[in-house]
Amino acid sequence: MNIIDAKRIWLSSPHMGGKEQYYVQEAFDTNWVAPLGPNVDGFENDIQTYLQNNVHVAALSSGTAALHLGLKLLGVTNGDEVLCQSMTFAASANPITYLGAKPVFIDSEAKTWNICPEQLEIAIKDRISKGKKPKAIIAVHLYGMPYDVDAIHAIALQYRIPILEDSAEALGSTFQGVKCGTFGDIAILSFNGNKIITTSGGGALISKKKEDKQKAIFLATQARDNAAHYEHSEIGYNYRMSNITAGIGRGQMEVLDQHVSNRRGNYDFYKSQLSKYADIKFLEEPAGYHSNRWLTCIETSSYELREEIRSALANDNIESRPLWKPMHQQPVFADCTAYLNGISDDLFNRGLCLPSGSNLEKDDLFRTVSVIKNVLG
Incomplete structure (x- = not known):
């Protein structure tokens, strides 16, 4: 396209x-x-x-x-x-x-x-x-x-x-x-x-x-x-x-609850379509946790795959975004003390936020998933 x-x-x-x-x-x-x-x-x-x-x-x-x-x-x-x-x-x-x-x-x-x-x-x-x-x-x-x-x-x-x-x-x-x-x-x-x-x-x-x-x-x-x-x-x-x-x-x-429902529906759709791929993981809700799923995020198996998916989506005019770059990596906070275990660094390298708006249409979701599936093969 x-x-x-x-x-x-x-x-x-x-x-x-x-x-x-x-x-x-x-x-x-x-x-x-x-x-x-x-x-x-x-x-x-x-x-x-x-x-x-x-x-x-x-x-x-x-x-x-x-x-x-x-x-x-x-x-x-x-x-x-x-x-x-x-x-x-x-x-x-x-x-x-x-x-x-x-x-x-x-x-x-x-x-x-x-x-x-x-x-x-x-x-x-x-x-x-x-x-x-x-x-x-x-x-x-x-x-x-x-x-x-x-x-x-x-x-x-x-x-x-x-x-x-x-x-x-x-x-x-x-x-x-x-x-x-x-x-x-x-x-x-x-x-x-x-x-x-x-x-x-x-x-x-x-x-x-x-x-x-x-x-x-x-x-x-x-x-x-x-x-x-x-x-x-x-x-x-x-x-x-x-x-x-x-x-x-x-x-x-007045529409907040519907927005939450729609965004959780986005997450469910992505998970149903992509969880069968070994290279994709989703953040599950532990018992007692209920997320509004503001953004649906995936973990890929590598930085290279994350970037391949992100680039493929961008080429199809679909916005996605790497997970937040940790503050301890930001130049403005380079001199600050940090207590680290490597998890946020790893997530930043492999994680990707997918389109998650409460106003997404089914065609938008199917198109996004189709691009990702083409990358995964």
């Missing part, structure tokens, strides 16, 4: 449900086009209702902003060390540096591809022995697969280190029946354009304490003190979500 003529199949494109325009139009009709407003309040309430578990939600401009404020709420400051999952998107680690703190990277475990409990405890003991007890742990639910909540939180409790739960990719996922985004001392969500639901750009901070939400909102609105004039006793940020983008989010929340 000529790539110019072939329909583009995206990795994870936005998928509107129909009510988004209603809420956005309502914002225009009532002139709530400035930051804040009824859609922001409604969106926060929708998320709280969905997550259950008595949490408080602050809608923000991005997941990265939520991570930044989350670290501030946990008391991270200049010179501190923060333990961070190495196999993740850079936004998990970048906010550590915003505060003058230092990331210390922890490798993955094979069961979920997420932060390894063994390496985590090794790192904590080693940092403490050097007089550098970590200030926080950033644990990520990678590609929607929950991390080992029981093991990671038991370690964090033992050493009294708070957890910032990066649930940017995991809205709709659960661990032992409990929604991801409700486990950490602070948690965050992302509504970027490629996420399971989107506000085009946006995020949320989730806290168990109402005062943490109030503090986050205070910091996110330029830290304006309670005065008739503009008075500032702290440095603030312009991180609040607008009423218009929150309207998109309200419409998206």
Whole structure:
């Protein structure tokens, strides 16, 4: 097929449900086009209702902003060390540096591809022995697969280190029946354009304490003190979500469960078509884990095969992507300490994300699988 003529199949494109325009139009009709407003309040309430578990939600401009404020709420400051999952998107680690703190990277475990409990405890003991007890742990639910909540939180409790739960990719996922985004001392969500639901750009901070939400909102609105004039006793940020983008989010929340169902259906289709090939492996759900399957990812038998499949898909105008390059491999973090077991390096070399949008059609899935099968022979 000529790539110019072939329909583009995206990795994870936005998928509107129909009510988004209603809420956005309502914002225009009532002139709530400035930051804040009824859609922001409604969106926060929708998320709280969905997550259950008595949490408080602050809608923000991005997941990265939520991570930044989350670290501030946990008391991270200049010179501190923060333990961070190495196999993740850079936004998990970048906010550590915003505060003058230092990331210390922890490798993955094979069961979920997420932060390894063994390496985590090794790192904590080693940092403490050097007089550098970590200030926080950033644990990520990678590609929607929950991390080992029981093991990671038991370690964090033992050493009294708070957890910032990066649930940017995991809205709709659960661990032992409990929604991801409700486990950490602070948690965050992302509504970027490629996420399971989107506000085009946006995020949320989730806290168990109402005062943490109030503090986050205070910091996110330029830290304006309670005065008739503009008075500032702290440095603030312009991180609040607008009423218009929150309207998109309200419409998206109404179709979230369907989006999760569609993406899990994509995973089931790929697995049914490709699991018979010895050179392809899928990340299974351990007992008690329920992934939203934000992205369906495969492990190939070699870097060469991964690249052959990726190139063949690209030649057919199908977007795919290697797994996240671990943070300890990134040039910007070359000087950071890392506790490694080789798993994330290996996954990065062999892993590939396949088209996974909730708006994929059957023809898109069959076409993607056909290209992969042609490579596998």
